[in-house]
Amino acid sequence: MLDYLQANISKGVFVFITKEGLFMGGSLFDVSLSWVDSNDELIISDSSANIALFLNLPISKSALALNLIHNLPYYPFQNIPLWENVNTIQPFYILKCTTNGILETIQTWTPPNLENKVESIYPKIRERLLELLSQNTVSYSEISADLSGGVDSATIIYILKALQANVKLYHANADSEWNSDSTWAKLISNDINAIFTSLPSLGSSGKNFEIDRDYSNSVLPDSPLFWADTEGYVESIENSALTPASATHFTGLGGDELFTPMPANAWSLVRQNKLRSIDLGLRYCLLNRIPISVGTVDLINNTSFTEAVKNEIDKGFGYAKQTRQSSTLNWCGPVTVPNWLTKTYRELSYSALINKLDNTPNSLDSDRSRHQMIESLLFQRHLITQINNIYGVNGMTWQAPFLDVDIINYSLAIPARYRQDHTVTKSILYNATKGLVSKNIFTRGFKGDYSTSLYKSYKEAVKKYSQKVHQFKLVELGIIDADILISELSMPSALHTRVEAFERLAAVERWLRVALKK
Known part of the structure; x- marks a missing residue:
């Protein structure tokens, strides 16, 4: 029953009452269940920030510092809360409170065994995708989807069209002439005889170096937004919804993790x-x-x-x-x-x-x-949870079909050798969607590049903030050495590690400034 509840809940948390006690959990690949056990009172939420603000808890400065470290594995460090005295759940666990008031965690999911008869898995992935997208086209009157020009978003769009859904498509224009994503977006839209709404490029609408801006809908996320480069794009889609309460937007998050070879x-x-x-x-x-x-x-x-x-x-x-x-x-x-x-x-x-x-x-x-797949899927699930919490305030829902538990289980059961094919990209997804998705989508040899806008935004941010470093909240808290940071920013060469480090710093500084205002 508990694993069924986890697999079928998409947002929030559940509380299951039995003779043994209370069982509490959230979506299976989500780790947002948080709690505080104090004065014989258990407070739970799907937001550690909400609990902390309600109880007026202090921010954890050591946890803030951890968020400044680049390339730290998401697992097992993803559930270190940014607030003192708040606990968060480990992946694939639920919280149990016994009748005696004792708290313990129970594991509810383990990865599936490998299956060598992969031909039987492809139809299951296909049927589940059709089922998921069919359910949502009935449940929501206003449907939209990403048209990035990539394989994952295209797959979702082709299936929606096969289901005869009326879909609004959104595409962020490319920053560079060397980026072929916009060209592919046009080819895909022509193939399905649909038009799409062009939005400003990610580079021009992103907020990845902004530290003084509040979050949309005045929502404080549980942790900094490390996807702020696409924040403007997501915000534009929310603003375009005619009836947010009955609108859903589809994204291809999770496709790269499930269908492409991991580094190992x-x-x-x-x-x-x-x-x-x-x-x-x-x-x-x-x-x-x-x-x-x-x-x-x-x-x-x-x-x-x-x-x-x-x-x-x-x-x-x-x-x-x-x-x-x-x-x-x-x-x-x-x-x-x-x-x-x-x-x-x-x-x-x-x-x-x-x-x-x-x-x-x-x-x-x-x-x-497989560890790398699951770890990255956890991060993607965290991302879609953040989007729903921030941009779902007015009722709009953001769906990532590839993060469905059944789809994940099917893909994890496929051995590594089936993830590489020199004739097509994402061969598992190709074999699962034959007849629904054009083969041309899987023969694309070059993916768009977005690094040009990142370096441009970095240089603009350096000019803007170099003289204001001593005013950073992270400096005031003693977490950052202002003089060393100023020296780093004065370097003429924009090394990739330096750019990424400052991008992460900006995200944490922004989160801190918003949190201190609450």
């Missing part, structure tokens, strides 16, 4: 195809132009999840030497700690991360690429 895919291939492991290993080295000696070490590496993450944290904080370039086959990428994080909060952050890691004995899956 080669590591999984070798283990799932034992008899062909040598051949697969050599092919991996040749295709990636990696010396066989180096590639072999990466492929046979069996370092545990917690050990690998700790190694990356140690290297990021300077407690371990970087022996060589990090392998893409690792559990996670290299952790980057900004130089402008003060010594006090470097130490507090490191202690908090190691403590959390010590209490996280297992990865999300024993297979590295």
Whole structure:
């Protein structure tokens, strides 16, 4: 019953009352269930911010500092709340309160076993997508969808058209002439004989370096928006809805995680195809132009999840030497700690991360690429939850069909070797939607680039904020060293790591400023 409730709830939390006690949880891939247990009173919500504001709880400065660290694995650090005394649920768990008032967590989901008879899975993915989209075309009178020019959004649109749904399409114009997304959007719209609304480019409408702007609808999210580059686009769609209470918008979030190879895919291939492991290993080295000696070490590496993450944290904080370039086959990428994080909060952050890691004995899956899939899906689910919380105030619903639990289970059951096909991209999705989606969508060889607008926005932000760094709230709290940050911003070269670090800083500073006003 509990796993059924988790699989079929899309927003909010549920409370199930039995003779054994109370069982509380949220959507299966969502980790927004929060609670405070104080004075014999249990307060729960799907928003840690709402609880904190209701109880007037202080902001956790050490948790703020953690959000400034780039490339920190989303799992297991995703549920460290930004408020003191607030607890948040771990992925795939529910909270139980016994009749004696004892709180405990119960796991409700584990990844499915691999299924070698994949031909039987493709129809299930197809049928579930049709079922999901058919249900929503009946439930909502006003339907819209992204037309990014990519595979995932196109798949959703083709299926909606096959269901004869009346869909409004939205496309963000490309920033650069080298970006082919707009060209593909036009080709797709022509193919289905539909028009779309062109919105300003993501680069011109994004808010990824804005620190003084409130969030839409005056909603304080539980954590900073690390997708603020698309915030203006999402806001435009909300403003375009004629009747928000009966409107739903479809997005392709989750498609990349389910249908493309994860960074550690080669590591999984070798283990799932034992008899062909040598051949697969050599092919991996040749295709990636990696010396066989180096590639072999990466492929046979069996370092545990917690050990690998700790190694990356140690290297990021300077407690371990970087022996060589990090392998893409690792559990996670290299952790980057900004130089402008003060010594006090470097130490507090490191202690908090190691403590959390010590209490996280297992990865999300024993297979590295499946772990990476699930971890990224958790982040995408978090993103769609944030969008619904901020832009669903007036009743509009944001749907991500690929984040459906059944779709996720079907895809996770497919072995790694079926995720790569030199003839089509996203071969699993292609095989599942034959006859519904044009094959041309899956033969596109180049994806649009959006880095030009990012660097342009960064340079504009540096000019705007360089003389105001001492006024940053993060500086006032002693989390950031203003002089080191000013020195970093004065560097003539816009290194990618420097741009990403400042983008993250802006998101956290903005969240903090809004939170302090509440």
